[in-house]
Amino acid sequence: MNLNDYTFxxxxxxxxxxxxxxxxxxxILEINALTTSTTGNPMIPLKLEFTDEDEKTTVYENLVFTDKAKYKIDQFLKCVCGTLKPGRKINFEDPDFLRWLQVRTGRAKLTSEKVKGKDYRRNKVVSFVYESTSIEGTSVRTPAAKASPPSTPVEAEVIDDDDIPF
Incomplete structure (x- = not known):
């Protein structure tokens, strides 16, 4: 596409x-560098690809760094990193850590919502699910997966806290 001669x-x-x-x-298809939300809080935008049999959908999720939203960041980390030890310091500004997260896998609970001012619906992440997460009275086991080349989905496996390169 030519930027100097774009045709509408x-x-x-x-x-x-x-x-x-x-x-x-x-x-995880994309995990972008730390940016700022519209309310001025630090935020990391995620682009996630969900699958269900032969269907796929893309959901955009923002990890917003506020006390109120901390639970979701912790869920996300536990979901994709596996056995993190409480108190572990994590540097979300480290580009190596963000690259390591790229194409990791996990499970999440989705809901659908009407898009404000539009005539369609979209999916939204309600929660990230990890081993022993209790959702609606059931306990699930969804271990995190290891990293792989960006274009290849990975098979789930549990990662030990000491194996995470950050």
Missing amino acids: EEPVEKEFSVFEDGEYPFT
């Missing part, structure tokens, strides 16, 4: 899947 065309509505409420496996 009428936008085409893109079709995408909206999954039913429930738990689904995901792969």
Whole structure:
């Protein structure tokens, strides 16, 4: 695409899947560098690909660094990193750590919501699920997966805290 000679065309509505409420496996497609939310809080944007049999959908999730949202960051870390020890310091500004997180896998509980001002719905992450997470009265076992090349999904395995390179 040429930036100096861009040709405008009428936008085409893109079709995408909206999954039913429930738990689904995901792969991190993108994890961006620390940025700032509209309210001025530090934030890391995630692009997650969820799968259900032959269907895929993309969900965007923002990890916002506030006391109120800390639980979701902790869920995310436990989900994709495995056995982290409480009190472990993590540097979200370390590009090596962000690269290490790229294409990791996990499970999350999704819900669907109507998009404000639009005539369609989209999925939203309710919670990240990890081993022994209690969701709606059941206990699930979803160990984290090891890192792999960016284009290859990885098979789940438990990672020890000492094996995480950060």
